[in-house]
Amino acid sequence: MHKNLKFQAVLLAGLLLEAGAAGAAQVRLKTIAQIKGVRENQLIGYGLVVGLNRTGDTERVLSTIQSVTNMLLQFGVKILPDQANYMQQNPYSLQNNSYMMQNITKNVAAVMVTAQLPPLLKSGDKIDVTASSIGDARSLQGGTLLMTPLQGPDGQVYAVAQGPLAVGGFTDNTGEFPLIQTSQTTVGRVPSGALVEREVPSTFVDNNTISVLLDHPDFGQASLVTQALNQQFGQPVAAAVDGDQIDVKIPYNYQENVVDFLAAVEDTQVMTDSPANRVVVNERTGTVVLGQDVRIDAVAIAHGNLRLVIKKTTQVTRDAVFGHDELTHTTTVSASDTGKQGNLVVMPEGATLMDLVTAINTVGATPRDLISILQAIKEAGALHAELSII
Numbered sequence: 260m261h262k263n264l265k266f267q268a269v270l271l272a273g274l275l276l277e278a279g280a281a282g283a284a285q286v287r288l289k290t291i292a293q294i295k296g297v298r299e300n301q302l303i304g305y306g307l308v309v310g311l312n313r314t315g316d317t318e319r320v321l322s323t324i325q326s327v328t329n330m331l332l333q334f335g336v337k338i339l340p341d342q343a344n345y346m347q348q349n350p351y352s353l354q355n356n357s358y359m360m361q362n363i364t365k366n367v368a369a370v371m372v373t374a375q376l377p378p379l380l381k382s383g384d385k386i387d388v389t390a391s392s393i394g395d396a397r398s399l400q401g402g403t404l405l406m407t408p409l410q411g412p413d414g415q416v417y418a419v420a421q422g423p424l425a426v427g428g429f430t431d432n433t434g435e436f437p438l439i440q441t442s443q444t445t446v447g448r449v450p451s452g453a454l455v456e457r458e459v460p461s462t463f464v465d466n467n468t469i470s471v472l473l474d475h476p477d478f479g480q481a482s483l484v485t486q487a488l489n490q491q492f493g494q495p496v497a498a499a500v501d502g503d504q505i506d507v508k509i510p511y512n513y514q515e516n517v518v519d520f521l522a523a524v525e526d527t528q529v530m531t532d533s534p535a536n537r538v539v540v541n542e543r544t545g546t547v548v549l550g551q552d553v554r555i556d557a558v559a560i561a562h563g564n565l566r567l568v569i570k571k572t573t574q575v576t577r578d579a580v581f582g583h584d585e586l587t588h589t590t591t592v593s594a595s596d597t598g599k600q601g602n603l604v605v606m607p608e609g610a611t612l613m614d615l616v617t618a619i620n621t622v623g624a625t626p627r628d629l630i631s632i633l634q635a636i637k638e639a640g641a642l643h644a645e646l647s648i649i
Contacts, residue, residue: 288471288484289525295470295504296463300376302417306407308368308390308399308424308447315368315402316394323369323394330405368396372407372420374453378461385451388420398444400426409453420453464517467509471524476503480531487529536644538612538633545626547633549644553612556641560632612644 307326308315316323331337370390377386390404402424409418424447463469471488473480481499488497488507496508513520539548616629637646 284531285528286531287525288487288527288529291529291531292471292473292484294463294521295472296461297378299378300411300459302374302376302409302411304372304407304409304420306370306372306390306420307405308370308402309366309405310401310403311366311368311396311399312401313365314398314400315366315396320369320394323367326369327367368392368399368402369394370404372404372409374409374418374420376417376455376459378459380455380458382455382458384455386418386453386455387451388449388453390424390447390449392445396445398426399424399447400444402447404449404452415457417457417459418453418455420449422449422452424449464509467514469507469509469521469524471505471507473503478502481505483530487527488524491523491527537647538644539647539649540630540633541649542630545630547626547629549612553644555610555612555636555643560635
C-alpha cells in the first residue's frame with residue numbers, strides 16, 4: 260500500500276499543468292461549454308440474454324420464466340395448459356417440472372439494458388448498450404442479447420438492441436472449486452449493438468438566438484466567454500444571462516448558414532477563469548486527486564500511530580557577488596511511526612496538502628489513512644478547498 264500511495268502522489272504531481280499554476284489558460288469554447296438543446300438522452304429496456312453455459316437465472320426468478328414463456332408464444336411454441344397452471348399455482352413446488360424449469364432458466368438471464376443516445380444521430384446509426392443482470396445469474400459470459408426495444412422517458416422506442424455480450428470478467432465453475440470468478444461478470448456491453456429507430460429533434464435556435472451553457476457555472480467564466488464571443492464576431496452578439504447561460508444572437512451574415520456559425524462559436528478561444536481548488540476522493544478505490552497548491556490552516560491531527568511534523572524554517576544566505584543578505588524560506592518534512600496510539604501531527608498554517616502526502620509516504624501509510632485525515636481536516640474548517648467524495 261505504501262508503494263501505491265507513493266505512485267499516486269508522484270503521478271498526481273506530474274499531472275499538474277503549468278497553466279493551472281498560472282491561474283488561467285486559453286481553450287476552445289466547446290471544451291468548457293455546450294449548446295443548449297444539443298444533449299444526450301438516456302434509454303432503457305428489459306431483455307433476455309441467452310446462450311449461457313448454465314450460469315443464468317435459476318427457477319426462483321419467476322419473471323425470467325414468464326418472459327421466456329411469452330417469447331416462445333410469439334414463435335408458436337406453447338406450454339401445455341396443465342404445465343402453465345401448475346407453474347402459476349405452485350411456483351415454489353416444482354418437483355414434477357424441475358427438469359423442464361432448470362433447462363428453461365439455466366441458460367437464460369433477465370437483464371436491464373441501458374444506453375446513451377447522443378445528439379444529432381439519425382435513424383440507422385448505431386450506439387453501444389450495457390446489459391445488467393436483475394436476477395440471480397452468476398455470469399453473462401458468452402451470452403447473446405435478444406432483440407430489446409429501448410425506450411426514452413416519454414415511453415417511445417428510440418432504438419433496438421441485439422447482439423453478443425462482451426464481459427470483462429471471467430467465471431468458471433469446476434468440480435474442485437464451487438466458483439472461480441475474476442472481475443464483474445453480471446454486466447456486459449454490446450458495442451454498436453443498438454440501431455437508432457427514431458430521431459430526437461434538436462431545437463437549438465430560438466428567435467435567431469442560441470444559448471451556450473457552461474459545464475461548470477461560474478459568473479467570472481460567463482463574463483470571459485461573453486467577451487471572447489463579442490471579440491470573435493466583431494460586434495456585441497453575446498450577453499450573459501447568469502453564471503451558466505450566455506445568449507448569442509446569430510449575425511445577419513450567418514442566418515442562412517447556422518452550422519458554420521455554431522462551428523465558429525465552439526471554436527472560439529476563451530480564457531478560463533482560475534478554478535476553485537478541489538480535492539477529489541474515491542473511498543471505494545482509495546484514490547485521491549489533489550492540487551499541489553491546496554493549503555490548510557494550522558491544525559493538530561491524531562490518526563492511529565502516525566507522527567508527522569511539517570514546519571517551516573527561515574535561513575539567511577549571503578550573495579557571493581553582490582554581498583547582500585537574502586531570506587530563504589524552506590519547508591522541512593519529518594515523519595515517524597512511533598508504534599504508539601494517538602500521536603499528534605502538527606501542521607503549521609500555510610502548509611500544503613502535498614507536504615502532507617509526502618510525509619505520509621515516508622511512514623508507509625495507506626491511501627485510506629490520507630482520506631480519513633482529509634475528511635477530518637475539512638470538518639475542522641482548516642482545508643481551503645472543496646472536498647468532493649465520489
